[in-house]
Amino acid sequence: AxxxxxxxxxxxxxxxxxxxxxxxxxxxxxxxxxFWYKQPPSRQMILVIRQEAYKQQNATENxxxxxxxxxxxxxxxxxxxxxxxxxxxxxxxFMKYSGxxxxxxxxxxxxxxxxxx
Amino acid sequence: DAGVIxxxxxxxxxxxxxxTLRCKPISxxxxxxxxxxxxxRGLELLIYFNNNVxxxxxxxxxxxxxxxxxxxxFSTLKIQPSEPRDSAVYFCAxxxxxxxxxxxxxxxxxxxxxx
Numbered sequence: 709a710x711x712x713x714x715x716x717x718x719x720x721x722x723x724x725x726x727x728x729x730x731x732x733x734x735x736x737x738x739x740x741x742x743f744w745y746k747q748p749p750s751r752q753m754i755l756v757i758r759q760e761a762y763k764q765q766n767a768t769e770n771x772x773x774x775x776x777x778x779x780x781x782x783x784x785x786x787x788x789x790x791x792x793x794x795x796x797x798x799x800x801x802f803m804k805y806s807g808x809x810x811x812x813x814x815x816x817x818x819x820x821x822x823x824x825x
Numbered sequence: 826d827a828g829v830i831x832x833x834x835x836x837x838x839x840x841x842x843x844x845t846l847r848c849k850p851i852s853x854x855x856x857x858x859x860x861x862x863x864x865x866r867g868l869e870l871l872i873y874f875n876n877n878v879x880x881x882x883x884x885x886x887x888x889x890x891x892x893x894x895x896x897x898x899f900s901t902l903k904i905q906p907s908e909p910r911d912s913a914v915y916f917c918a919x920x921x922x923x924x925x926x927x928x929x930x931x932x933x934x935x936x937x938x939x940x
Contacts, residue, residue, distance in 0.1 A: 753931035812858055815868040
């Protein structure tokens with residue numbers, strides 16, 4: 709079974725600052741995918757970014773980027789030029805490769821990110 | 826793309842009553858997932874279906890919980906009888922056919938309160 713650990717229950721930064729959310733995972737799988745989801749107060753789950761484990765290049769999406777360290781089983785999320793709208797719960801998630809179809813996501817407990825004006 | 830549609834958005838019921846949560850996945854998606862979110866346990870996978878067939882229901886907490894997917898466009902999660910500890914937000918999510926790297930598309934969830 710896979711486990712995902714987010715060691716920072718809550719973080720707070722000033723608007724326009726850069727913030728990094730940490731995530732580590734444990735798995736015996738060699739092929740898998742990693743995701744970051746954002747959950748604002750509306751409780752909608754929004755995909756932020758994803759990373760295929762076989763790709764060495766770190767994924768980026770505008771102000772969001774990841775630092776994927778496969779050997780260390782680490783998958784941190786960096787948010788640059790943070791904005792008030794970034795305030796939300798952020799969940800790190802793991803999905804093992806399943807050639808026959810989709811498999812479920814295993815989530816971490818989340819980090820509550822607060823962007824201060 | 827209407828997204829994953831869940832109903833109701835909120836449900837308040839008394840202990841012992843039957844509760845049915847509904848989900849319509851995105852058209853063309855062939856995998857459907859039910860998650861439960863609580864403060865204590867976070868997001869837990871309850872059950873998921875591929876092509877309307879239940880694949881893994883090991884996350885279903887008790888026999889009081891059951892899920893069905895009679896066709897590709899509809900699924901239900903039923904709790905009978907409900908208990909206060911079932912209070913949570915229940916999410917439905919779907920993904921399209923592929924190699925398993927497609928992200929899950931979530932509905933807006935149903936907040937269940939059992940008194």
